[in-house]
Amino acid sequence: MLKTSPFHSRTAPLVRAQTWRRWAGYQMASAYDPHPDREYAAIRNAAALLDVSPLYKYRLTGRDASGLLDRMITRDMTKLAVKQVYYTPWCDAAGKVIDDGTVSRLSETIYRLTSADSSLRWLHMNAVGMEVAIEDLSERLGALSLQGPLARAILEQVSPADFGTLKYFRLVETTIRDLPVTISRTGYTGDLGYEIWVEAPQAGAVWDALIEAGRPYGITPAGVWALDVARIEAGLIMLDVDYFSSHHALIEARKSSPYEINLGWAVSAAKGPFNGRRALAAERARGPAWGFVGLEVDWPSFERLFAAHRLPPQLSNVAWRSSAPVYREAAQAGYATSGCWSPLLKKSLALAHLRAPHFAPGAAVELEITVEHRRERARATVRKLPFFDPERKKA
Amino acid sequence: MSAPRYDAIVVGGGHNGLIAAAYLARAGRKTLVLERRPMVGGATVTEEIFPGFKFSVFSYVVSLLRPEIIRDLDLPRHGLQILPLESTITPLDNGDYLGSWADPDETRRELCRHSPRDADAAVVFGRLMHHMAMAVKPILGMVPPDPASLAPSDLAGLLKLGGHFRSLGAERFHALHKLMTMASADYLDEWFEFGPLKATKSASGIIGTFLGPRSPGSAYVLLHHYMGEIDGAFRAWGFQKGGTGAISETIARAARSFGAEIRTGAPVERVTLRGNQVTGVALASGEEITADLVVSALDPRLTFTRLVDPKALPDDLVEGVRRYKFRGSSGKVNLALSGLPDFTCLPGPGPHLRGAISISPSIEYLERAYDDAKYGEFSRQPYMDIVIPSMIDPGMAPPGRHVMSIFVQYAPYHLNGGWTDAKREAFGDTVIKTLARYAPNIESLILHRQVLTPADIERITGLSEGNIFQGELALQQLFFLRPVPKWARYRTPIRGYWQCGAGTHPGGGIMGASGRLAAHEILAAGR
Numbered sequence: 001m002l003k004t005s006p007f008h009s010r011t012a013p014l015v016r017a018q019t020w021r022r023w024a025g026y027q028m029a030s031a032y033d034p035h036p037d038r039e040y041a042a043i044r045n046a047a048a049l050l051d052v053s054p055l056y057k058y059r060l061t062g063r064d065a066s067g068l069l070d071r072m073i074t075r076d077m078t079k080l081a082v083k084q085v086y087y088t089p090w091c092d093a094a095g096k097v098i099d100d101g102t103v104s105r106l107s108e109t110i111y112r113l114t115s116a117d118s119s120l121r122w123l124h125m126n127a128v129g130m131e132v133a134i135e136d137l138s139e140r141l142g143a144l145s146l147q148g149p150l151a152r153a154i155l156e157q158v159s160p161a162d163f164g165t166l167k168y169f170r171l172v173e174t175t176i177r178d179l180p181v182t183i184s185r186t187g188y189t190g191d192l193g194y195e196i197w198v199e200a201p202q203a204g205a206v207w208d209a210l211i212e213a214g215r216p217y218g219i220t221p222a223g224v225w226a227l228d229v230a231r232i233e234a235g236l237i238m239l240d241v242d243y244f245s246s247h248h249a250l251i252e253a254r255k256s257s258p259y260e261i262n263l264g265w266a267v268s269a270a271k272g273p274f275n276g277r278r279a280l281a282a283e284r285a286r287g288p289a290w291g292f293v294g295l296e297v298d299w300p301s302f303e304r305l306f307a308a309h310r311l312p313p314q315l316s317n318v319a320w321r322s323s324a325p326v327y328r329e330a331a332q333a334g335y336a337t338s339g340c341w342s343p344l345l346k347k348s349l350a351l352a353h354l355r356a357p358h359f360a361p362g363a364a365v366e367l368e369i370t371v372e373h374r375r376e377r378a379r380a381t382v383r384k385l386p387f388f389d390p391e392r393k394k395a
Numbered sequence: 396m397s398a399p400r401y402d403a404i405v406v407g408g409g410h411n412g413l414i415a416a417a418y419l420a421r422a423g424r425k426t427l428v429l430e431r432r433p434m435v436g437g438a439t440v441t442e443e444i445f446p447g448f449k450f451s452v453f454s455y456v457v458s459l460l461r462p463e464i465i466r467d468l469d470l471p472r473h474g475l476q477i478l479p480l481e482s483t484i485t486p487l488d489n490g491d492y493l494g495s496w497a498d499p500d501e502t503r504r505e506l507c508r509h510s511p512r513d514a515d516a517a518v519v520f521g522r523l524m525h526h527m528a529m530a531v532k533p534i535l536g537m538v539p540p541d542p543a544s545l546a547p548s549d550l551a552g553l554l555k556l557g558g559h560f561r562s563l564g565a566e567r568f569h570a571l572h573k574l575m576t577m578a579s580a581d582y583l584d585e586w587f588e589f590g591p592l593k594a595t596k597s598a599s600g601i602i603g604t605f606l607g608p609r610s611p612g613s614a615y616v617l618l619h620h621y622m623g624e625i626d627g628a629f630r631a632w633g634f635q636k637g638g639t640g641a642i643s644e645t646i647a648r649a650a651r652s653f654g655a656e657i658r659t660g661a662p663v664e665r666v667t668l669r670g671n672q673v674t675g676v677a678l679a680s681g682e683e684i685t686a687d688l689v690v691s692a693l694d695p696r697l698t699f700t701r702l703v704d705p706k707a708l709p710d711d712l713v714e715g716v717r718r719y720k721f722r723g724s725s726g727k728v729n730l731a732l733s734g735l736p737d738f739t740c741l742p743g744p745g746p747h748l749r750g751a752i753s754i755s756p757s758i759e760y761l762e763r764a765y766d767d768a769k770y771g772e773f774s775r776q777p778y779m780d781i782v783i784p785s786m787i788d789p790g791m792a793p794p795g796r797h798v799m800s801i802f803v804q805y806a807p808y809h810l811n812g813g814w815t816d817a818k819r820e821a822f823g824d825t826v827i828k829t830l831a832r833y834a835p836n837i838e839s840l841i842l843h844r845q846v847l848t849p850a851d852i853e854r855i856t857g858l859s860e861g862n863i864f865q866g867e868l869a870l871q872q873l874f875f876l877r878p879v880p881k882w883a884r885y886r887t888p889i890r891g892y893w894q895c896g897a898g899t900h901p902g903g904g905i906m907g908a909s910g911r912l913a914a915h916e917i918l919a920a921g922r
Binding site: 017033034035037038041044045046150153215216217218299310312343344345346347 | 462465466470471475476477478479481497498500501529636749786787788789790794795
């Protein structure tokens with residue numbers, strides 16, 4: 001049996017086509033409607049409510065909690081203010097990424113780490129000799145993501161916190177209909193959005209409160225299919241899809257440094273010792289071997305491949321998550337790991353790993369696609385990520 | 396005399412005029428758009444008629460906007476955001492309904508409830524219509540060649556077209572011919588047995604025309620429903636965030652980004668000429684603006700008989716424009732609502748309120764509605780296409796409140812005794828009363844009601860006789876006959892005077908093709 005989330009009693013009756021999937025050992029909805037179009041539209045137009053409880057969550061307390069995290073992640077923990085959140089990768093000693101997630105500073109000495117993968121062993125290995133208590137809250141905390149331009153208006157109906165002053169990547173400890181919650185201005189969609197952390201026994205009541213207050217604002221429960229399209233538009237990477245954890249990769253070639261997955265900005269060059277520091281400094285000096293970029297498929301070239309078979313272009317409303325070769329001047333220059341048709345940008349997009357020097361924005365490449373059982377190449381242009389970055393995200 | 400201030404002036408800031416201007420500006424032409432109303436858009440506008448409630452006053456959904464225009468002008472970057480309008484329900488007189496949903500299996504199951512045979516037929520019919528739309532689609536992107544002309548460009552176009560049609564194969568070519576000539580009711584009779592299904596499908600064949608479902612030629616317009624689906628850009632009918640006016644504003648932003656200037660509240664009185672050459676325009680204010688090129692995005696009657704003196708034009712053109720049929724046949728009722736309508740067939744809120752609601756219970760119902768109009772009255776029981784935009788974009792109304800858009804047919808422009816305020820209100824009452832048969836609580840929800848007759852549409856937008864397509868989409872005035880023979884290629888007999896808009900090929904809907912094609916012709920002519 002797969003685990004079910006603290007919101008399962010609320011979400012399960014809504015999954016009309018029984019489109020479930022696995023996510024970190026949980027049974028989660030791919031979509032509630034048979035097709036995710038409306039759920040995706042809610043993320044960009046109104047507000048979508050996503051159950052993200054399968055994220056791993058750890059509470060770190062004690063004198064050395066900050067020191068432990070500083071040793072682990074690539075960003076500078078000494079700069080993390082109380083009520084601030086970091087998005088960050090963390091690496092092994094060779095500077096290869098193990099996972100990515102968020103670090104929240106709940107108070108002077110209390111921190112919360114979220115990760116895609118279980119991180120308990122790695123936390124303990126790094127905590128040797130430190131005064132820090134590590135608590136796995138993964139099953140005790142439910143997590144909801146409320147994403148979209150009307151997310152703030154909905155929260156203002158149910159919570160006394162001042163969301164007008166809650167900045168991007170900050171958090172507030174507050175209540176929703178008198179139930180204690182932590183709300184952070186974070187998300188995985190590149191839109192205005194918040195994540196809500198609640199003790200599992202209160203999870204259902206928080207879901208109900210949000211749905212009820214959100215109805216006049218078009219709140220729409222959304223599943224992973226909708227999220228996947230939004231996160232590709234936002235250029236956000238996904239573990240096990242766009243890169244492999246260095247702890248799981250069977251071969252060296254499958255490992256990536258932060259620089260190679262577009263997270264170089266999150267590596268502090270100034271901070272003290274941390275896992276992978278030396279390797280990353282060396283890589284920074286010589287320049288990364290790979291770049292992680294966006295690809296925008298050239299529509300006329302895409303359309304021609306189908307027109308040759310008297311077909312209109314076939315588009316899926318679900319993102320793809322498979323590896324597709326990318327060519328530059330006849331030779332393979334890399335590979336795309338996920339992609340989608342963007343209903344908002346009206347473009348076919350992909351996220352791709354390209355070898356230096358082919359990842360410069362504007363470079364003309366070709367993406368392999370299969371049309372009528374034949375492998376073809378569609379023209380595409382390298383773009384800097386994200387594809388979509390609305391002002392409201394940070395405003 | 397001083398040098399012209401602009402390379403090009405576009406008269407009329409509807410979506411086609413704006414698109415033509417955007418393409419001209421993109422090609423480096425110093426371009427000015429002049430719009431009579433205080434906002435751009437023409438019949439593609441969003442207005443806050445009642446405080447807090449935004450109405451897509453005239454046009455209300457979109458599916459045909461050409462993908463190449465979206466790409467060329469990078470409209471998503473300027474604000475294009477099309478939201479899915481996924482379903483259609485047709486409430487029936489027996490308290491049941493017919494639904495068409497986003498999911499094909501759900502639609503199939505629903506059809507099986509009424510006619511298992513039609514459920515099978517719908518799949519094969521869909522395939523045929525797909526092929527028909529594929530057959531017609533290239534025509535939307537081409538400048539119509541004149542089959543009576545021997546000019547090289549016409550011959551080349553005809554050759555291309557001939558090759559295209561030959562490649563269809565006999566079966567599809569014959570089907571296309573039937574589609575072009577038949578009545579939509581007859582065409583659908585060949586496929587389906589369930590009356591409400593036929594009525595709802597045939598309704599798209601009568602929109603904006605003075606035809607009934609039993610009138611020959613009405614089948615062709617059915618195709619428009621399928622056209623959007625093959626483009627990949629939308630898959631189906633959609634709703635622009637912020638209403639259709641946001642599409643116009645998006646195009647205006649794109650045009651400005653290429654350097655075009657747009658002036659609103661600037662009605663053009665006439666196009667100025669020296670001999671047979673355009674010299675610019677004169678505004679109603681008396682101001683004159685010079686340019687060697689003027690594009691009219693107004694309808695053919697205004698383009699050829701209002702902006703210029705018809706005496707400057709050949710007789711056959713003037714006669715053709717006089718014969719060109721407008722005959723506005725539809726009206727619009729926009730409602731501000733305090734809550735959601737409760738349909739007897741599907742009580743309470745539900746997904747059906749996020750889609751279209753079609754009042755088209757039978758072919759007979761539609762044909763009777765047409766009968767009233769034929770004899771100069773508005774339909775006592777009209778066909779209505781209803782959407783609740785606030786269910787899709789909550790920003791259209793205050794939280795918990797709603798706006799409802801009701802497209803109504805028939806409301807003839809040439810009403811017996813003419814349209815008066817009293818007749819307008821009687822028309823509005825008829826619409827509400829008809830809707831109340833299916834959603835009895837509607838009257839109690841109405842906070843504000845805006846009723847638009849064809850006379851109002853003409854008065855507000857300038858569209859002659861209130862025809863939403865700048866003239867009927869009837870076969871005798873399509874393609875190389877639109878608006879009149881020999882003048883279907885966006886040119887006019889006056890040098891430097893060009894036309895675009897729904898009154899030119901390929902016609903109406905928020906498609907933009909004529910604006911783009913006209914700009915291409917102008918640029919190809921070296922202007």
